[in-house]
Amino acid sequence: ARLDSCMGKAAAPCSGSGGIASILSAVPCLSCKPQADVDGTMSEQGKGSASSTAGAPAAAPGSDTYKGWLFKWTNYLKGYQRRWFVLSNGLLSYYRTQAEMAHTCRGTINLATAHIDTEDACNIVLSSGGRTYHLKASSEVERQRWVTALELAKAKAIRMMHDQSDDSGDEExxxxxxxxxxxxxxxxxxxxxxxxxxxxxxxxxxxxxxxxxxxxxxxxxxxxxxxxxxxxxxxxxxxxxxxxxxxxxxxxxxxxxxxxxxxxxxxxxxxxxxxxxxxxxxxxxxxxxxxxxxxxxREAPALSATGSERPQKGEASDEDEDTEYFDAMEDSPCLSQVSPTCNDLSSGKEVQLRRRRRSRIPDKPNYSLNLWSIMKNCIGKELSKIPMPVNFNEPLSMLQRLTEDLEYHELLDKAARCESSLEQLCYVAAFSVSSYSTTVHRTAKPFNPLLGETYELDRMDEYGYRSLCEQVSHHPPAAAHHVFSRRGWTLWQEITIASKFRGKYLSIMPLGAIHLQFHSTGNHFVWRKVTSTVHNIIVGKLWIDQSGDIDIVNHRTKETCQLKFSPYSYFSRDVPRKVTGVVTDSEGQAHYILSGTWDDKIECSKIVQSSRGGSGSEGKQKTVYQTLSPKLLWKKYPLPENAENMYYFSSLALTLNEPEEGVGPTDSRLRPDQRLMEAGRWDEANVEKQRLEEKQRAVRRRREAEASDALEEGREYEGYQPLWFHKRIDAITGESSFVYKGGYWEAKERQDWSLCPEIF
CATH class of the missing domain: 1.10.287 (Helix Hairpins)
Incomplete structure (x- = not known):
């Protein structure tokens, strides 16, 4: 009986010395037509059939490794992508090319815990935990070979896992x-x-x-x-x-x-x-x-023909599967080559000597405070109505945070030089995404501006633009913003912040439209911001996410760009902070694909061909685009050294609160509680913040009393009116918003601030 048992073991496929590869080469699958000879080599007929199969799996003789090409589902824009798969030691890994095996693995799934399913003649579905691979073979024969290999590898992986659990001990x-x-x-x-x-x-x-x-x-x-x-x-x-x-x-x-x-x-x-x-x-x-x-x-002053703009690096390397597209058979002009003026960083630039700006602020003190003791009674309230100490702030106001949208202003300078409105739209889209890159670590709350507070950023000599913000309403809090650039564009926006504390997280919903107009063409772009969510408010480490859709519309040409900010999910296979987009003309025809992340980079690929694919999970027909190689539009600048101790401020943010002569008396730089907080004197800052808020409440009560008196006397009461902005109806969108009425920069030149209220 023992001899029979021993002979039975020797006959078991998984106990032989050849492993999975030798088993598959010697024993054909049920659906395979090629027959194997006694020694495991294929007959001539079988060889011909196998060689005709594109991407037929390959295996090293006498090993447990199984390799070959399969098509992997990525998303609805790109459909199935050809990938090189390697099955070894119970793990299925995949790469874009065989050469990538030496340095970059794109993903791995453990077969010991995986479920293997077959949808149809050529499809394989692997799922393990929250990860699912939808694979497709080029033929049913090839699919069956892979299924056989996967099943054998799964059985062996389970057996090895059990053997290892039996041998577990007190090892380190x-x-x-x-x-x-x-x-x-x-x-x-x-x-x-x-x-x-x-x-x-x-x-x-x-x-x-x-x-x-x-x-x-x-x-x-x-x-x-x-x-x-x-x-x-x-x-x-x-x-x-x-x-x-x-x-x-x-x-x-x-x-x-x-x-x-x-x-x-x-x-x-x-x-x-x-x-x-x-x-x-x-x-x-x-x-x-x-x-x-x-x-x-980047920060060193220099005299160069490139002016103050930073030249872009070469093409960004692909780091994940979602930034790759089908390459066209022949190269053709890409986004940055169609119009030479788009990529000419030195054309029309004045040689300027940059002013030396500060590159650091005092380190953030280590203050501890129980957030729950402050916010437990505030669930469901607006953030602007929660009395928060400066311990949870950063030493910048919301007006300054709004001005930070201009950190990558050079994207708009490039867009202004584009001859094609579709190319211009790509740069505008990249600019709209870049404004979120500063928020990835910025979980602290900015100061709520006082009514009538302003903030100016004059970079006309250095970068060709000047910016002005004013708090035009306190309840609801609203800020108006106007930027003029002598390099060919004007941007304006009115942003109202609607925020709700939900207990576990805080939702911030910016309301209002952003307008951008280019002087030479009259192209007028309009878009709105997405929702920001701060997670782990009470327990755990704070982290921020952006989610929602941005629709950028050129109201002159009716061309659009649809951007999708994918919310983070633990169970998602997507790259965190992922952004995708499609640029279409007035007829709905797609011309460019945008992809990247809102905290790192955005790339653009020109579409050369599109085709209809199969139906998606919701029954909608998918479109597969064939594109040229992606080109880098925007790349995030690295944070300054010691940024983690300086509120994770970018190089621009470090300069926003830098004292500057000649600004208006309502400028955020002059706000005393914010200045004390930046200096690390938080206790004094909290006292000063309470004084300013009480002063503002007193002014509001006085204004309400004046309105009541006017109502009793039958007089009209105009109410509060901003100093530098007035409400107008936009001729293109038909919406009412506060726009710049002029006068601020002239008042600054005269140093005549007699119209400014005393708010500090």
Whole structure:
């Protein structure tokens, strides 16, 4: 019975020495037409059939690795993408190309916990936890080969997982997996040796019986020739017993050697791990040094023909599957090449010497305060009505945060030089996304501006633009913003912040439209901001997310860009902070695809062909676009050194509250509580903040009393009117909003601020 059991083990496919690859090469799947010969090689007919299959899986003989091309579903814009898949050690990994196997894995799924399903003749669905791969083979034959390989690998992975769990001990965590693998190997070898020992005992037993029978035959009276043959057989049986004993002894010596060297193997693996950790630390240090050098170069004053604009780097490298598209067969002009003026950073630039701006502020003090004690009674209220101490603020006002939208103003300078309105729309879209890059670590709350508070940013000499913001309403809080650039564009917006504290998170919904007009063409773009959400308000580390859609419309040409900000989900396969978009003409024809993340970069790909794909999960027909290689439109600047101790301010944000002569008396730079907070004197800042808010409430009560008196006397009461903005109906959109009426920069030139109220 033991011998039969041993022979049964030897016949099991997964116990052979060839592994998955040899099994698949020797045993064809049920739906395969090519038949295998006895030695595992295909017949000529089978070879021809296999070679005609595009992307047929390849395998190294005698290994458990299985490789080949499959098509993987990405999203509705790009459909299925061709990827190189590698099945090894119970893990299925994929790469864009075979060359990427040396450095970049795009994703891995563990088959030990995966569910394998087949949708139709060519599709495979793998799901494990929250991750799902939708794969498609080029033929049913190829699909069946992959399914067979996956099922075998899954069974082996489950068996290995159980073996490792049996060998679990009190080893240190860093070497647990390696030791489990070694112990599992040794256990398998010991089992095989035990089988061989059993076989050896049986061979010895039956060999002895055979020799006794042969000896008895020698004693019989048989012809001389027959006696010689019996003697020869007896000698061969004896040699067979000696050989089998030698084989068993050799196997036992091999197992002893493996046990002796197991510790050496573990030490070697631990050494490799330590080397890898040191290498990762070195790379991290090099990255920090690179950022510091780049920042120093960017901030250093220089006289150059490129003026004050920073030249863009070369094409960004693809870092994930969602920024790749089908490449066209032939190269053709891309976005940045269609109009040479779009990419000419030096054309029409004045040689300017930059003013030296500050590059740091005092470090943030380490104050502790229980947020729940303040906000537990404020659930459902607007954020502007919650009495918050400066401990949860950053030393900037909402007007200054609004001005931060101009950090990547050079995108609009490039857009102004574009000859094509569709290319111009791509840059406008990149600009609309870039305004969110400053928020990724900025979870602190800006100061609520006082009614009548203003903020100016005059960068006319350095960058060709000047900006003015004014708080035009207090309840609801609303700010008006106007920017003029002598490089060919004007931007204006009125933003009302609607915010709700929901307990676990805080939702911030900016209301109002952003207008952008280019002087040379009259192209008038309008869009609105998405919703910002601050998570883990009470428990955990604060983090911020942007979600929703932005529709940018050129009201002169009716061309549009639809941007989608994907909300973060733990179960999503998408890249965090992902943004995608499509630029279409007035007829709805798509011309460009935008992709990237709102905290890093946006790329643009020109569409050369589009086709209808299969139906999506909601029954809608998908469109697959074939594009040229993506081109970088926008890339986030690195944060300054020590940014984590300076409220994660960008280089521009560090200069916004820098004292400046000649500004209006209502400017945010002059706000005393904000200035005290920036200096680290938070207790004094809280006292000053309370004084300013009470002063503002007193002014409002006085204004309400005047309105009541006017109503009783039958007089009209005009109410509060902003100083530099007035309400008008937009001729294009038909919406009512506050727009700049002029006079501020003239008053600054005269230093005549007699019209300004005393709000501080």
């Amino acid at each position: 965590p860093t070497s647990q997996s390696d030791r489990s693998e070694i112990q599992g190997t040794l256990k398998t070898l010991a089992s095989k040796l035990d089988d061989l020992s059993t076989c050896n005992d049986l061979i010895a037993k039956h060999g002895a019986a055979l020799q006794r029978s042969l000896s008895e035959l020698e004693g019989l009276r048989v012809p001389v020739e027959g006696g010689e043959k019996i003697k020869a057989v007896n000698e061969r049986a004896t040699l067979f017993r000696i050989t089998s004993n030698a084989m068993i002894n050799a196997c036992r010596d091999f197992l002893d050697l493996a046990e002796t060297h197991s510790r050496r193997w573990q030490r070697a693996l631990q050494h490799e791990r330590e080397q890898r950790i040191r290498l990762e630390e070195t790379i991290e240090q090099l990255a920090k040094q690179h950022n510091s050098l780049e920042r120093a170069w």
